[in-house]
């Protein structure tokens with residue numbers, strides 16, 4: 001029998017493979033290989049309630065992937081890196097991620113971390129950075145993203161956002177929630193982000 005994480009992994013790969021703007025190949029190496037599944041204790045989060053609204057607004061390209069995620073949300077392991085002490089209670093109630101692949105996720109990898117991020121409405125995820133380089137692809141919803149000292153910019157579903165190693169980035173949502181997929185490589189894959197603008201804006 002196919003498990004929920006296995007179905008999600010297949011849909012995740014298909015979505016990435018069909019993007020009109022390709023993700024750099026170094027992020028995709030290894031993603032297509034058979035992966036060892038972990039037996040993890042399920043964990044749910046308050047922010048999962050946003051998934052129905054997100055699915056309702058999804059473009060055709062990501063609708064199947066998001067519906068799969070929404071329908072199986074209770075069979076997955078959701079996580080939070082921060083606490084209310086970092087960004088407040090509203091942030092914690094409206095934020096969460098699912099590591100599908102990685103050093104602690106549903107499928108084992110020491111080379112790449114991949115999964116999903118949810119931000120509810122009215123969330124500001126302040127400037128932070130980490131050693132791994134990162135790709136975000138918004139799947140549905142609306143958000144603005146800022147890189148380095150730049151301005152906040154709206155990115156559309158299906159667009160590829162790249163954050164080089166140790167370059168600050170921030171996100172904020174307005175009236176709509178956001179669902180994005182992420183990929184991490186080239187650094188510690190379970191590192192807690194440093195919450196501050198990076199000293200060197202190297203991009």
Ligand SMILES: [Fe+2]
Pocket residue numbers: 129130134163169193
């Ligand atoms: Fe990041």
